[in-house]
Amino acid sequence: MADETTAPVAPQHDSTRDTTTPGALSPDYRHETMAYVIGVAGWLVPGLGHALLKMWGRAAMCFLTVGTLVILGAGMRGNVFSSRGNDAFDSLGYLADLGTGTFYLLARSLETGGADVSHAGGDYGTRFLATAGMLNLLSALHAYEAARGRKA
């Protein structure tokens, strides 16, 4: 067909990449890797992901809310689940608690007396700890998305 023969032919490869030195990482790859690092950092230390992006208000909010929930949950003698769970709910609780990152170790160190869910306070504490984990995961995901430039 005439249109196909006269239409300009698109280049088969990006000519700008030819200028990069062999072995060097592309900017997209570095950007994506940095987003992953920020997401993992935000999970490990609540607020660190946003702090690396210089979103100071969100970083402080994340650190304080997750920290307060963990301290309250452990102080109310909520259940800090371990990897040796007896059933699926224990495993889910463990995953939720792990969402707090390094604060999971803080919760375990604070709760030296063990969990006491025989009263309402302990039950609330278990929910506080699980919510802290979910909130931190949400915050880390937000930092990851912001690092990729999708939203902020």
Place this chain on the structure above:
Amino acid sequence: MNAGMGFKLSHLQSMLLFALLISIAFGFLSRRQPIERAKYIVWSLLLFLLIGVGIGWAMYPFSR
């Protein structure tokens, strides 16, 4: 902190604290402008409390 220093909170205090902390977190994550954040936090907090108390009252006939 040890077991002897555990927090003793009532149901209402626990719910209030939970609703406040989560509302603040949601407000900061989902809005950028301070006024928008404040509106979102207040609105979310009110809804948390309203729905929490509402569900509590809805469960009351089945509690005994």
